[in-house]
Amino acid sequence: MKLHVDIEKKYGNFILKSSFTTDGERLALLGASGCGKSLTLKCIAGIEKPDRGKIVLGDRVLFDHEKKINLPARERCVGYLFQDYALFPNMTVEKNICCAASDKEYARELIKRFGLLGLEKQYPAELSGGQSQRTALARMLAAKPEVILLDEPFSALDNYMRTRMEHEILDLFEEFEGPSVLVTHDRNEAYRLADRIGVMEAGRVVELQGRQEFFDNPKTVAAARLTGCKNISRIKSEKTDTILTEDWGVSIALDNINVPSGATHVGYRAHYFSYVKDDRDMINTFRCRLCRVIEDTFSVVVCFNIEGNTNDNSDALLTWIVGKEDWDNVKIDVLSGTFALKVNPGRLMFLN
Amino acid sequence: MDFSPLWISLKIALVATAFTFMLGLFAAWGVTYLKRAKHIADGILSIPLVLPPTVVGFLLMIMFGQSSALGRFLNSIGLRMIFTWQGAVIASVVISFPVMYRGARGAIEQVDENLIFAARTLGMREFTILRRVLLPAAWPGVAAATVLSFARALGEFGATLMIAGNLPGKTRTMSIAVYTAMQGGDRELAFKWVLIIVSFSLVILITMNVLTDRGFKRRH
Numbered sequence: 001m002k003l004h005v006d007i008e009k010k011y012g013n014f015i016l017k018s019s020f021t022t023d024g025e026r027l028a029l030l031g032a033s034g035c036g037k038s039l040t041l042k043c044i045a046g047i048e049k050p051d052r053g054k055i056v057l058g059d060r061v062l063f064d065h066e067k068k069i070n071l072p073a074r075e076r077c078v079g080y081l082f083q084d085y086a087l088f089p090n091m092t093v094e095k096n097i098c099c100a101a102s103d104k105e106y107a108r109e110l111i112k113r114f115g116l117l118g119l120e121k122q123y124p125a126e127l128s129g130g131q132s133q134r135t136a137l138a139r140m141l142a143a144k145p146e147v148i149l150l151d152e153p154f155s156a157l158d159n160y161m162r163t164r165m166e167h168e169i170l171d172l173f174e175e176f177e178g179p180s181v182l183v184t185h186d187r188n189e190a191y192r193l194a195d196r197i198g199v200m201e202a203g204r205v206v207e208l209q210g211r212q213e214f215f216d217n218p219k220t221v222a223a224a225r226l227t228g229c230k231n232i233s234r235i236k237s238e239k240t241d242t243i244l245t246e247d248w249g250v251s252i253a254l255d256n257i258n259v260p261s262g263a264t265h266v267g268y269r270a271h272y273f274s275y276v277k278d279d280r281d282m283i284n285t286f287r288c289r290l291c292r293v294i295e296d297t298f299s300v301v302v303c304f305n306i307e308g309n310t311n312d313n314s315d316a317l318l319t320w321i322v323g324k325e326d327w328d329n330v331k332i333d334v335l336s337g338t339f340a341l342k343v344n345p346g347r348l349m350f351l352n
Numbered sequence: 353m354d355f356s357p358l359w360i361s362l363k364i365a366l367v368a369t370a371f372t373f374m375l376g377l378f379a380a381w382g383v384t385y386l387k388r389a390k391h392i393a394d395g396i397l398s399i400p401l402v403l404p405p406t407v408v409g410f411l412l413m414i415m416f417g418q419s420s421a422l423g424r425f426l427n428s429i430g431l432r433m434i435f436t437w438q439g440a441v442i443a444s445v446v447i448s449f450p451v452m453y454r455g456a457r458g459a460i461e462q463v464d465e466n467l468i469f470a471a472r473t474l475g476m477r478e479f480t481i482l483r484r485v486l487l488p489a490a491w492p493g494v495a496a497a498t499v500l501s502f503a504r505a506l507g508e509f510g511a512t513l514m515i516a517g518n519l520p521g522k523t524r525t526m527s528i529a530v531y532t533a534m535q536g537g538d539r540e541l542a543f544k545w546v547l548i549i550v551s552f553s554l555v556i557l558i559t560m561n562v563l564t565d566r567g568f569k570r571r572h
Binding site for chain 2: 042045046047072073074075076077078079080082084086088089090091099100139140143145
């Protein structure tokens with residue numbers, strides 16, 4: 001089943017212009033908070049009304065501004081998992097799940113499948129976080145939706161619970177074969193749970209591609225930041241074979257790599273720097289000035305400037321991530337204050 | 353001592369509260385769907401709260417009296433509103449309506465919006481949502497509003513006196529009995545009714561507090 005969304009909505013100063021199509025696959029909308037991703041879901045579900053545009057699910061038009069079609073939420077067959085699950089507090093688990101189901105047989109089966117046997121007579125206030133989520137998932141499926149929307153399902157959970165809940169969402173995907181849209185700000189979560197990833201920035205879907213391609217080769221600055229790229233600089237091409245990175249203040253030799261037309265920025269992942277002991281006359285090797293060392297659980301984060309760089313904006317500060325095993329070898333040199341790193345031009349990501 | 357004013361008061365207040373409950377609840381529910389007209393509708397529905405009861409009584413007299421079509425129609429089917437306890441019920445409903453409406457509206461507006469949205473995406477009809485989701489979630493507040501509007505109906509004086517009069521054994525309520533006893537110089541009788549009314553009101557208010565408190569505890 002195909003879900004096509006192309007909508008516009010004004011919300012105070014904020015303008016949402018969301019447009020994407022998903023064909024029976026799992027789509028994740030990734031974006032910082034306030035980028036309009038939840039609002040997009042609410043428009044699809046019929047909770048909010050867009051100002052303009054169209055929403056089509058399969059062969060049913062859910063919303064069409066021009067034809068003045070606006071199906072009420074209850075007729076849309078859209079399943080919605082709320083951030084706080086929105087279980088009805090006055091109903092038991094069983095009633096929550098069965099209240100909207102026309103097929104009571106199926107509802108009973110879902111109670112079994114989501115491991116809720118024995119909890120049927122409990123009230124939501126008596127459930128743990130995991131049980132609440134399972135109840136909400138079963139309730140959503142009991143209404144037989146044609147598409148499901150997941151609104152930051154794990155935002156309120158700690159790390160341990162998050163991993164466990166993900167299994168439940170994966171169980172859900174086994175049970176449900178239609179398209180789904182997941183909204184999240186966590187890139188790893190998006191990668192683990194979705195087939196395709198769309199990046200939202202300031203109310204727009206700026207990039208939509210397969211998840212592997214998205215992480216290997218982001219096309220925009222927003223997407224690169226969301227995939228966790230720490231080092232991003234504006235660029236100016238100098239000669240045919242070098243580019244000037246304006247924020248970092250150095251030129252990088254490209255070694256026969258073509259810069260795509262329209263590229264305005266370059267990104268470089270923090271673990272791709274290589275440490276160089278002797279930096280004399282080496283190409284793409286730069287002397288660095290240490291700013292700060294932060295020890296992480298399995299790695300060390302080194303923040304540095306390139307020596308001689310007069311920029312003092314936030315992009316001038318670079319990040320290098322070293323594994324704990326390698327750290328011991330480079331520690332003395334790095335902590336002395338200056339050291340040399342080499343950039344591999346093949347790892348550069350050109351961004352718009 | 354003639355206890356008929358107590359029974360008359362209770363009868364009028366109970367019947368009036370039954371009407372007020374339904375009317376106030378539906379008005380509160382309806383108003384939550386309005387957008388721009390909300391403030392105007394709210395003003396109109398709340399106006400009996402600020403009008404002097406005599407004004408309400410006067411307007412009711414005109415509406416239900418012999419000179420109006422409505423009064424003549426009701427009279428032809430055997431329903432007399434002037435100088436009857438049914439008239440006192442109407443006065444009490446009008447006076448206690450804003451109490452119920454405002455209390456219920458406050459309670460409904462405090463219900464987590466997502467519960468209603470969730471119910472809608474699950475395919476429930478609006479009336480089903482009111483019955484099965486909204487009302488149970490708003491219940492402590494709605495119950496408190498009902499008790500308070502019962503108390504208001506029980507204490508009604510001005511509008512009732514104007515439309516239903518002061519007929520002993522028929523329309524003389526407790527609050528009117530206090531007034532009549534004072535007018536007749538029977539301070540002792542007036543004092544007895546005052547004591548009864550004060551203790552009644554106190555019981556009602558305590559009941560209301562217990563209701564709201566219990567609802568609060570159940571949710572947390």
